Amino acid sequence: MFRIGIGYDAHRLAKGRPLIIGGLKIPYDLGLLGHSDADVLIHAIIDGLLGALAMGDIGMHFPDNDPAYKDIDSMIMLEKVMELVKREGYIINNLDNTIVAELPKLAPHIKGMKERLSGVLEIRTNQINIKATTTEGMGFCGRGEGISAFSVVSLVKSNNV
Ligand code: MG
Numbered sequence: 079m080f081r082i083g084i085g086y087d088a089h090r091l092a093k094g095r096p097l098i099i100g101g102l103k104i105p106y107d108l109g110l111l112g113h114s115d116a117d118v119l120i121h122a123i124i125d126g127l128l129g130a131l132a133m134g135d136i137g138m139h140f141p142d143n144d145p146a147y148k149d150i151d152s153m154i155m156l157e158k159v160m161e162l163v164k165r166e167g168y169i170i171n172n173l174d175n176t177i178v179a180e181l182p183k184l185a186p187h188i189k190g191m192k193e194r195l196s197g198v199l200e201i202r203t204n205q206i207n208i209k210a211t212t213t214e215g216m217g218f219c220g221r222g223e224g225i226s227a228f229s230v231v232s233l234v235k236s237n238n239v
Contacts (some may be wrong), residue, residue, distance in 0.1 A: 089118045135160070170199050
């Protein structure tokens with residue numbers, strides 16, 4: 079009746095790419111590199127949802143050598159995974175997320191991310207938490223080489239609420 083999943087993702091920062099996190103375009107001179115739009119937070123959420131469903135990972139469902147997913151809006155992938163959640167008879171109870179980034183400052187964008195996500199995830203914004211942290215200059219995130227994200231999600235059977 080109750081399931082938990084964890085997701086983690088990381089993408090490299092590169093010139094000439096838009097920075098898209100949590101479905102929002104964030105002003106910055108670098109963006110995340112990937113086969114899709116490289117939305118690191120949404121990829122972590124997708125893996126959290128698939129983990130809770132015991133249905134593998136994002137790479138199994140959206141292979142990064144498939145041209146169909148080239149530069150795809152990760153929100154579309156999230157919508158497809160939400161169809162699986164519903165097909166299996168679950169709804170999201172809550173999710174908690176942490177984005178690890180030295181720059182840019184993400185705090186001003188968190189409210190917008192939560193609003194964007196609540197629509198696709200079909201839950202209220204008070205069921206979504208998004209935190210942003212730095213690693214105080216340590217590691218690949220600290221050096222500004224990339225951004226990573228963690229997501230923990232809980233699902234409940236939809237006839238249970
Ligand atoms: Mg990814």
